[in-house]
Amino acid sequence: xxxxxxxDLHLEPKFxxxxxxxxxxxxxxxxxxxxxxxxxxxxxxxxxVVENGIIRSSKNPLDALYKIFKKEVMFCxxxxxxxxxxxxxxxxxxxxxxxxxVHCLDxxxxxxxxxxxxxxxxLWYDFTLNKNQLLMNGxxxxxxxxxxxxxxxxxxxxxxxxxxxxxxxxxxxxxxxxTHMVPHIDLNTFSKEQPQSPYNAYSGCDRFLLDVKDQGYDxxxxxxxxxxxxECKEIWNIKCVNIGNDYYFRSGMISYMxxxxx
Numbered sequence: 578x579x580x581x582x583x584x585d586l587h588l589e590p591k592f593x594x595x596x597x598x599x600x601x602x603x604x605x606x607x608x609x610x611x612x613x614x615x616x617x618x619x620x621x622x623x624x625x626v627v628e629n630g631i632i633r634s635s636k637n638p639l640d641a642l643y644k645i646f647k648k649e650v651m652f653c654x655x656x657x658x659x660x661x662x663x664x665x666x667x668x669x670x671x672x673x674x675x676x677x678x679v680h681c682l683d684x685x686x687x688x689x690x691x692x693x694x695x696x697x698x699x700l701w702y703d704f705t706l707n708k709n710q711l712l713m714n715g716x717x718x719x720x721x722x723x724x725x726x727x728x729x730x731x732x733x734x735x736x737x738x739x740x741x742x743x744x745x746x747x748x749x750x751x752x753x754x755x756t757h758m759v760p761h762i763d764l765n766t767f768s769k770e771q772p773q774s775p776y777n778a779y780s781g782c783d784r785f786l787l788d789v790k791d792q793g794y795d796x797x798x799x800x801x802x803x804x805x806x807x808e809c810k811e812i813w814n815i816k817c818v819n820i821g822n823d824y825y826f827r828s829g830m831i832s833y834m835x836x837x838x839x
Contacts, residue, residue, distance in 0.1 A: 624757025
């Protein structure tokens with residue numbers, strides 16, 4: 578099964594209602610990317626798919642995503658979906674929508690497709706990636722977007738996310754993990770550039786992949802985003818991909834990857 582992988586699209590809410598926006602978005606894919614998309618079986622988006630204002634719309638965002646890709650879509654939420662909102666309201670908003678081919682893993686928990694178990698969610702963070710020795714104890718610094726999320730305890734939500742993922746892993750099928758935050762420190766490429774930044778604390782979890790393996794589950798791929806910097810490596814026999822999103826800063830073209838899930 579061929580998967581077309583994206584992250585951090587940061588779609589504006591108008592993609593729900595204005596056809597020209599979808600056409601404009603498609604022009605940000607290269608011809609090669611569109612060819613790869615056509616040959617793919619599934620699209621995976623690892624969070625920050627849309628911006629927070631979407632929850633004020635009465636249009637089904639899953640329908641709009643299908644119009645863009647015309648494929649089976651597996652995605653998770655990111656911190657941008659929650660910004661300037663009440664955490665529970667965002668979950669409630671995404672819980673109301675259904676589409677036979679587009680799946681929000683935060684809500685569905687997991688999806689079995691072509692004998693592969695797709696599992697994941699935003700994951701959040703447990704502050705284990707903070708490399709500046711600042712003991713924050715769950716504090717979110719002023720200036721970081723997540724400070725705007727109402728009724729939000731990142732440590733508590735991170736534990737919920739970890740539990741949901743482990744409960745939805747399969748021992749009978751291949752697991753593909755899709756998260757927004759990084760599930761292992763080696764995928765936090767931002768920390769290599771700025772190791773003393775306190776914002777590393779908001780990148781993900783140090784060793785969650787090992788926690789999953791300790792529960793007896795095998796993961797074929799772990800796919801994440803969030804840091805806007807690409808990293809691909811094998812960790813404990815798991816093929817790991819942080820998609821990155823150079824398009825957000827530089828060329829304006831949407832970055833992608835293609836993988837084969839055997």
